[in-house]
Amino acid sequence: xxxxxxxxxxxxxxxxxxxxxxxxxxxxxxxxxxxxxxxxxxxxxxxxxxxxxxxxxxxxxxxxxxxxxxxxxxxxxxxxxxxxxxxxxxxxxxxxxxxxxxxxxxxxxxxxxxxxxxxxxxxxxxxxxxxxxxxxxxxxxxxxxxxxxxxxxxxxxxxxxxxxxxxxxxxxxxxxxxxxxxxxxxxxxxxxxxxxxxxxxxxxxxxxxxxxxxxxxxxxxxxxxxxxxxxxxxxxxxxxxxxxxxxxxxxxxxxxxxxxxxxxxxxxxxxxxxxxxxxxxx
Amino acid sequence: xxxxxxxxxxxxxxxxxxxxxxxxxxxxxxxxxxxxxxxxxxxxxxxxxxxxxxxxxxxxxxxxxxxxxxxxxxxxxxxxxxxxxxxxxxxxxxxxxxxxxxxxxxxxxxxxxxxxxxxxxxxxxxxxxxxxxxxxxxxxxxxxxxxxxxxxxxxxxxxxxxxxxxxxxxxxxxxxxxxxxxxxxxxxxxxxxxxxxxxxxxxxxxxxxxxxxxxxxxxxxxxxxxxxxxxxxxxxxxxxxxxxxxxxxxxxxxxxxxxxxxxxxxxxxxxxxxxxxxxxxxxxxxxxxxxxxxxxxxxxxxxxxxxxxxxxxxxxxxxxxxxxxxxxxxxxxxxxxxxxxxxxxxxxxxxxxxxxxxxxxxxxxxxxxxxxxxxxxxxxxxxxxxxxxxxxxxxxxxxxxxxxxxxxxxxxxxxxxxxxxxxxxxxxxxxxxxxxxxxxxxxxxxxxxxxxxxxxxxxxxxxxxxxxxxxxxxxxxxxxxxxxxxxxxxxxxxxxxxxxxxxxxxxxxxxxxxxxxxxxxxxxxxxxxxxxxxxxxxxxxxxxxxxxxxxxxxxxxxxx
Numbered sequence: 014x015x016x017x018x019x020x021x022x023x024x025x026x027x028x029x030x031x032x033x034x035x036x037x038x039x040x041x042x043x044x045x046x047x048x049x050x051x052x053x054x055x056x057x058x059x060x061x062x063x064x065x066x067x068x069x070x071x072x073x074x075x076x077x078x079x080x081x082x083x084x085x086x087x088x089x090x091x092x093x094x095x096x097x098x099x100x101x102x103x104x105x106x107x108x109x110x111x112x113x114x115x116x117x118x119x120x121x122x123x124x125x126x127x128x129x130x131x132x133x134x135x136x137x138x139x140x141x142x143x144x145x146x147x148x149x150x151x152x153x154x155x156x157x158x159x160x161x162x163x164x165x166x167x168x169x170x171x172x173x174x175x176x177x178x179x180x181x182x183x184x185x186x187x188x189x190x191x192x193x194x195x196x197x198x199x200x201x202x203x204x205x206x207x208x209x210x211x212x213x214x215x216x217x218x219x220x221x222x223x224x225x226x227x228x229x230x231x232x233x234x235x236x237x238x239x240x241x242x243x244x245x246x247x248x249x250x251x252x253x254x255x256x257x258x259x260x261x262x263x264x265x266x267x268x269x270x271x272x273x274x275x276x277x278x279x280x281x282x283x284x285x286x287x288x289x290x291x292x293x294x295x
Numbered sequence: 296x297x298x299x300x301x302x303x304x305x306x307x308x309x310x311x312x313x314x315x316x317x318x319x320x321x322x323x324x325x326x327x328x329x330x331x332x333x334x335x336x337x338x339x340x341x342x343x344x345x346x347x348x349x350x351x352x353x354x355x356x357x358x359x360x361x362x363x364x365x366x367x368x369x370x371x372x373x374x375x376x377x378x379x380x381x382x383x384x385x386x387x388x389x390x391x392x393x394x395x396x397x398x399x400x401x402x403x404x405x406x407x408x409x410x411x412x413x414x415x416x417x418x419x420x421x422x423x424x425x426x427x428x429x430x431x432x433x434x435x436x437x438x439x440x441x442x443x444x445x446x447x448x449x450x451x452x453x454x455x456x457x458x459x460x461x462x463x464x465x466x467x468x469x470x471x472x473x474x475x476x477x478x479x480x481x482x483x484x485x486x487x488x489x490x491x492x493x494x495x496x497x498x499x500x501x502x503x504x505x506x507x508x509x510x511x512x513x514x515x516x517x518x519x520x521x522x523x524x525x526x527x528x529x530x531x532x533x534x535x536x537x538x539x540x541x542x543x544x545x546x547x548x549x550x551x552x553x554x555x556x557x558x559x560x561x562x563x564x565x566x567x568x569x570x571x572x573x574x575x576x577x578x579x580x581x582x583x584x585x586x587x588x589x590x591x592x593x594x595x596x597x598x599x600x601x602x603x604x605x606x607x608x609x610x611x612x613x614x615x616x617x618x619x620x621x622x623x624x625x626x627x628x629x630x631x632x633x634x635x636x637x638x639x640x641x642x643x644x645x646x647x648x649x650x651x652x653x654x655x656x657x658x659x660x661x662x663x664x665x666x667x668x669x670x671x672x673x674x675x676x677x678x679x680x681x682x683x684x685x686x687x688x689x690x691x692x693x694x695x696x697x698x699x700x701x702x703x704x705x706x707x708x709x710x711x712x713x714x715x716x717x718x719x720x721x722x723x724x725x726x727x728x729x730x731x732x733x734x735x736x737x738x739x740x741x742x743x744x745x746x747x748x749x750x751x752x753x754x755x756x757x758x759x760x761x762x763x764x765x766x767x768x769x770x771x772x773x774x775x776x777x778x779x780x781x782x783x784x785x786x787x788x789x790x791x792x793x794x795x796x797x798x799x800x801x802x803x804x805x806x807x808x809x810x811x812x813x814x815x816x817x818x819x820x821x822x823x824x825x826x827x828x829x830x831x832x833x834x835x836x837x838x839x840x841x842x843x844x845x846x847x848x849x850x851x852x853x854x855x
Binding site: 183184185187188189190191192193194196198203206207 | 486634635641661664665667668671672673676677678679680681686690691694695704736739743
């Protein structure tokens with residue numbers, strides 16, 4: 014308990030992180046309460062097209078080229094962005110932490126093999142690979158999540174490998190080897206908990222990148238055709254960018270805010286979890 | 296000590312108090328301390344970690360991290376001026392030119408990408424002394440004076456080519472470049488091997504003599520004090536508790552704290568053999584080889600280092616066998632091969648005359664793990680920071696099939712056995728001091744009822760009084776549980792005190808092996824002789840009054 018309190022104190026010392034956290038909470042609430050705020054489907058044509066924002070009561074954000082409510086799109090789009098951002102990060106963590114742990118713990122040939130495999134992924138441009146994967150698997154929420162997960166695990170693997178390499182030579186890990194603990198136990202209970210802080214910090218940044226990737230895929234028309242997303246909205250509005258700025262502006266702002274907020278939180282977590290560095294700045 | 300300044304006095308500290316930031320474990324880093332550094336004398340400041348020795352040195356040099364740590368009272372008088380009142384610019388001028396300083400860690404104190412000659416030259420640069428050509432000669436002269444080989448060409452080398460001892464000599468050369476009146480040495484030999492330490496101590500003594508300097512020498516090691524000191528000031532928790540001529544303090548300490556410190560220094564003479572040793576061999580190592588291959592790449596061949604060459608020795612039941620040597624001698628490698636943290640490349644490790652541990656792997660080895668346990672050097676790195684102490688100790692038995700409840704009960708018993716309260720099982724390692732952590736490490740090793748403990752420098756990270764307690768504990772446990780100990784150490788004093796037999800290692804080989812008393816009184820191998828001669832303060836025998844103080848204190852503890 015005491016420890017948690019201290020953690021919060023350190024986190025709150027970074028004002029930007031607190032602002033970021035508030036924004037993220039707001040976006041999450043928006044996603045949760047989307048059906049209450051806009052009970053209708055965001056795809057439904059509700060008014061005449063091209064209504065600018067603040068002009069018509071009930072349509073504060075205006076309508077798009079087909080007469081769909083942009084406000085509904087923003088709120089429902091938050092669900093997709095968060096869903097894809099979080100689950101694809103979980104996929105990336107599962108792959109990255111597992112491979113990184115193996116490579117770092119066993120070293121030698123295992124390490125060489127895994128790291129060459131990782132480099133294979135790192136040399137292919139992320140986005141190009143994601144496009145190819147989604148195109149092969151057919152656009153759907155699942156395929157987008159999988160594709161983003163597959164392209165974003167290499168940095169996690171490298172980070173976890175590095176931490177394992179340095180921790181496995183620490184005396185407390187050697188002590189548990191001498192005690193006769195199994196490798197699986199040592200990896201899971203001795204080393205892994207000690208690598209968590211950098212991984213958590215990285216996770217918050219990865220969610221942000223995943224949201225950007227999802228938006229970019231949707232922008233190109235490779236998102237799930239059945240769900241509304243911010244990227245799709247910008248993509249659909251790009252032909253009328255000069256006549257109707259609001260159609261791309263609002264979803265753009267949402268992406269910007271969410272990504273920025275996640276980055277701020279990441280920084281705050283970093284300060285809170287590495288108290289040694291944070292203390293220096295005091 | 297006489298507190299009046301005479302004309303011999305170079306530097307005098309008068310009632311100095313240095314404040315610590317709020318929330319520190321005490322208000323003042325040092326409080327009301329006074330002492331003098333005289334021309335032609337070495338003043339040793341002795342104390343355990345946290346006693347304020349280094350703060351004092353940094354206050355003199357003006358290197359305190361102000362405003363967090365700030366001198367609030369007193370004076371530091373040097374050449375008639377109070378250093379605390381001088382502006383930064385004047386102080387900078389004095390640093391290096393009039394007051395030189397050497398630091399503890401020679402490996403990091405030199406700039407790795409700059410030639411040694413240029414680094415020494417910088418000192419002249421900073422103080423705008425001498426012309427180009429003159430300087431070059433002076434650099435060579437300095438390098439020669441600190442006893443470095445081939446001083447003409449050495450100035451063109453980079454620091455990585457030098458050993459630790461040579462780097463410390465370069466640091467000394469830099470500190471002496473402008474012929475300062477006072478040299479401050481902050482633990483200058485602590486990071487060095489014992490033979491190198493002896494050379495550096497001799498060098499400092501000689502330079503101080505030649506140049507008639509005053510030296511303020513900070514150390515935690517009473518052996519070093521016995522070797523070099525003229526005057527001694529003993530510090531405890533920021534106060535000078537006793538000061539005076541070295542002979543007085545060493546042989547007739549008055550203050551209880553000094554008595555305790557002096558009494559904790561391990562006696563250099565091996566104790567009388569106690570009782571009969573069993574003749575039964577527990578572990579026998581036969582022609583053990585270990586070769587490290589470094590920098591193995593896809594296309595490059597690795598460099599090989601032979602860390603253990605055909606090492607053979609026996610450990611009998613219930614004895615403490617010492618493995619001594621300097622850094623790089625391969626003593627830790629041998630220990631790690633025995634607990635099988637390292638794979639040996641050849642040879643046998645026979646346990647109880649029935650099984651060769653070196654031939655076992657993976658699951659086959661697992662049941663034997665519990666018979667041989669290890670105690671590690673660094674009490675801060677050897678406990679998982681995210682696990683409770685009770686859990687750390689219980690993990691071993693649990694890995695060998697003991698139930699969790701049973702293992703935790705055993706952990707509490709063991710905590711009491713090593714002199715801690717069983718209630719601390721619920722705390723995390725960071726709540727303990729170094730000595731307490733080392734006790735937890737010992738409890739963890741004992742949890743599996745091992746027959747052999749491999750202790751790798753278990754006390755070298757501890758203060759001398761804590762060191763003595765941990766050594767006593769180890770000895771006590773060994774007697775009580777009748778286990779054998781392989782004690783790896785670089786400190787011959789420690790080895791003398793607790794080892795029945797010792798093996799001396801040099802460059803991966805055992806050069807001498809036998810009864811501790813015999814090896815110490817009649818060393819056969821030249822390297823052993825060199826090692827023994829290098830032990831600081833070997834001619835000083837610890838006074839009885841100090842021994843008694845330590846014994847009394849222990850008695851008191853037991854009564855309580």
